[in-house]
Amino acid sequence: MNTLQQAKQPFRFHTRLNLTELTGLRASVLPQLLELIKKVPGSCIYHHTHRFLEQHQYLSPEPPNDFAYWVGQVLGEDELAERLASIDTVQFSTIRSLREQFVETIETYLTEKPLAKLRFAGAGEEFHFIKSISFIIPTAHVANNLEEFVGILEKITVDSIYFHVFEARLRLERPTNDFSNWIEDALDCRDIADEISNLDPYTYTMEELRKKIVSIVRSGYGKS
Amino acid sequence: MANLNDYIPIVGQPIIDDLKLIAERLHGKVIRNINSTAVGGGVAEILTRMIPFLKELGVDARWDVIKGGEKFFAVTKKFHNALHGKAENITEDDLQIFMQTSQSNIAELDISGDIVFVHDPQPIALIAKKAANKWIWRCHVDVSDPQQKVWDLLMEFIPRYDAAVFSAPAFSRPLPVRQFLISPSIDPLSDKNKELPQEVIKAVLEKYEIPRDKPVITQVSRFDRLKDPVGVIEVYKRVKKYIDCRLVLAGGTASDDPESVEVLAEVRERAGKDKDIHILLLPQNDIDVNALQRSSDVILQKSLREGFGLTVSEALWKAKPVVASHVGGIPLQIKNKYSGLLCRSIDGAAFAVKQLLNNPEYARKLGENGKEHIKNNFLLTRHLKEYLLLFLSLYHLEDVVYL
Numbered sequence: 001m002n003t004l005q006q007a008k009q010p011f012r013f014h015t016r017l018n019l020t021e022l023t024g025l026r027a028s029v030l031p032q033l034l035e036l037i038k039k040v041p042g043s044c045i046y047h048h049t050h051r052f053l054e055q056h057q058y059l060s061p062e063p064p065n066d067f068a069y070w071v072g073q074v075l076g077e078d079e080l081a082e083r084l085a086s087i088d089t090v091q092f093s094t095i096r097s098l099r100e101q102f103v104e105t106i107e108t109y110l111t112e113k114p115l116a117k118l119r120f121a122g123a124g125e126e127f128h129f130i131k132s133i134s135f136i137i138p139t140a141h142v143a144n145n146l147e148e149f150v151g152i153l154e155k156i157t158v159d160s161i162y163f164h165v166f167e168a169r170l171r172l173e174r175p176t177n178d179f180s181n182w183i184e185d186a187l188d189c190r191d192i193a194d195e196i197s198n199l200d201p202y203t204y205t206m207e208e209l210r211k212k213i214v215s216i217v218r219s220g221y222g223k224s
Numbered sequence: 225m226a227n228l229n230d231y232i233p234i235v236g237q238p239i240i241d242d243l244k245l246i247a248e249r250l251h252g253k254v255i256r257n258i259n260s261t262a263v264g265g266g267v268a269e270i271l272t273r274m275i276p277f278l279k280e281l282g283v284d285a286r287w288d289v290i291k292g293g294e295k296f297f298a299v300t301k302k303f304h305n306a307l308h309g310k311a312e313n314i315t316e317d318d319l320q321i322f323m324q325t326s327q328s329n330i331a332e333l334d335i336s337g338d339i340v341f342v343h344d345p346q347p348i349a350l351i352a353k354k355a356a357n358k359w360i361w362r363c364h365v366d367v368s369d370p371q372q373k374v375w376d377l378l379m380e381f382i383p384r385y386d387a388a389v390f391s392a393p394a395f396s397r398p399l400p401v402r403q404f405l406i407s408p409s410i411d412p413l414s415d416k417n418k419e420l421p422q423e424v425i426k427a428v429l430e431k432y433e434i435p436r437d438k439p440v441i442t443q444v445s446r447f448d449r450l451k452d453p454v455g456v457i458e459v460y461k462r463v464k465k466y467i468d469c470r471l472v473l474a475g476g477t478a479s480d481d482p483e484s485v486e487v488l489a490e491v492r493e494r495a496g497k498d499k500d501i502h503i504l505l506l507p508q509n510d511i512d513v514n515a516l517q518r519s520s521d522v523i524l525q526k527s528l529r530e531g532f533g534l535t536v537s538e539a540l541w542k543a544k545p546v547v548a549s550h551v552g553g554i555p556l557q558i559k560n561k562y563s564g565l566l567c568r569s570i571d572g573a574a575f576a577v578k579q580l581l582n583n584p585e586y587a588r589k590l591g592e593n594g595k596e597h598i599k600n601n602f603l604l605t606r607h608l609k610e611y612l613l614l615f616l617s618l619y620h621l622e623d624v625v626y627l
Contacts (some may be wrong), residue, residue, distance in 0.1 A: 020405040023396035128393035157238035
């Protein structure tokens with residue numbers, strides 16, 4: 001295909017910058033954690049299922065979430081920690097449904113193992129509920145064709161990739177990631193769009209994800 | 225002093241570009257910072273670095289200092305200790321002195337500006353002067369377990385602010401105002417953190433007569449009971465039974481601080497005649513601290529309480545394996561077994577130090593991960609970005625903000 005084929009509309013890269021808001025809410029035992037997961041704002045659920053990805057993106061390609069980490073490391077409930085860590089975030093298209101999955105997983109576990117309710121976190125090790133505040137800013141980078149798109153993708157911040165892949169889909173509830181959406185709608189390259197769409201981005205570090213998307217696009221137009 | 229472009233080789237061009245993008249949204253706004261001292265102390269150090277960078281980004285940042293006499297600062301020092309959970313007898317006289325000095329500052333200071341950014345408890349009462357502008361209270365203190373009387377006093381003022389900022393999640397509690405988490409940061413280009421040539425490190429070791437013949441464990445901290453220097457010696461003694469090593473305890477003491485003199489005496493007594501324990505009284509000498517950290521095999525931070533614990537960030541930035549207490553902001557900097565080892569006791573710390581000294585490859589990996597974690601999360605550029613976003617958040621109440 002012609003890599004210089006002009007898109008029907010250009011793709012403007014945005015970046016997303018994060019500020020962390022504290023809620024003052026904390027849990028010391030599982031029943032408290034469960035009740036708070038049910039009632040905290042969606043931005044808290046988003047934060048605790050995505051923070052690790054951003055802050056530890058260099059070392060962990062796993063999808064650990066803060067709930068799983070705390071339940072395992074602090075409460076020592078390794079089995080529940082594994083169940084929570086295994087929640088497949090990419091399968092959820094809304095924060096609401098993701099929240100329900102965490103609630104159901106913990107409730108089921110507490111029914112099976114009621115003694116787990118007695119485990120408690122020592123002073124200073126409580127779970128603190130935190131919110132993510134996202135600031136979305138258009139950058140100066142605009143792609144009019146796939147060649148330009150890949151060129152920008154190779155150098156843009158990981159925050160921008162993060163926004164278009166994770167935040168756009170789950171937090172803004174768009175049907176797929178922004179890259180696939182544009183490549184299909186503006187360039188009619190459905191194969192490339194689908195291949196990006198079918199990735200499980202939670203299993204990559206951000207830099208690996210960048211390389212993977214670049215490689216998919218390049219392979220798609222025969223330049224790999 | 226460095227300018228922002230000097231940080232590009234460390235953090236990358238896009239991070240600096242992002243700062244410029246956000247700062248554009250603040251053009252025309254006056255941000256007035258207020259604290260209690262122009263020199264000395266962590267807050268002044270942060271402002272000294274931040275204000276020029278904000279200006280470089282085109283943000284009209286200003287900095288004013290309140291006036292307070294000896295009595296006022298004696299009272300606010302008591303407040304500081306009480307907020308850290310120390311038992312202090314706060315009298316009615318103390319409260320009166322605090323309010324009287326606050327009133328004179330309210331009367332005398334020009335507090336105009338679109339955003340007034342008040343640092344720490346000393347100037348907190350200035351909020352009485354709030355007009356239609358925005359006010360933020362920045363708390364740099366560990367208030368996880370404060371003495372109630374002083375916290376109640378602060379709560380007379382906090383609800384009148386537009387937002388509060390804390391350094392660690394454990395310092396927050398339900399408040400009637402928005403509260404944000406912004407951790408402090410280190411400057412990778414400062415004397416304390418910049419790369420040093422081997423000959424400089426060697427010269428510093430010679431100066432303090434520390435031979436490189438055996439592994440070195442180091443703690444850099446004031447001689448303060450909350451930093452547990454005596455506990456550090458106990459850790460060393462437990463390690464020494466199995467691994468021949470040296471201990472460097474490096475820190476400052478002030479002649480006008482009777483407690484630090486007392487603690488130093490206790491430390492010396494506990495060290496006895498052990499020639500492998502090096503107790504160093506460093507005046508403010510950042511290059512020496514940098515060299516001592518870089519020449520260490522393991523860095524220890526065995527504090528009992530910590531506001532944040534930037535010495536941990538400093539050590540990790542140098543890719544050193546760190547053993548540190550699970551207190552204050554330290555767990556934000558160290559994820560146990562990923563980027564260092566956390567401990568809760570002398571025995572736990574000794575075990576962790578032995579693990580690191582006996583497994584250099586494991587120690588190296590933790591240090592490398594630690595450096596990357598600091599690079600991504602605790603450098604000055606992240607701090608600057610969060611301050612800019614904090615200012616913008618005052619004009620946007622939603623969780624997803626389109627700028």
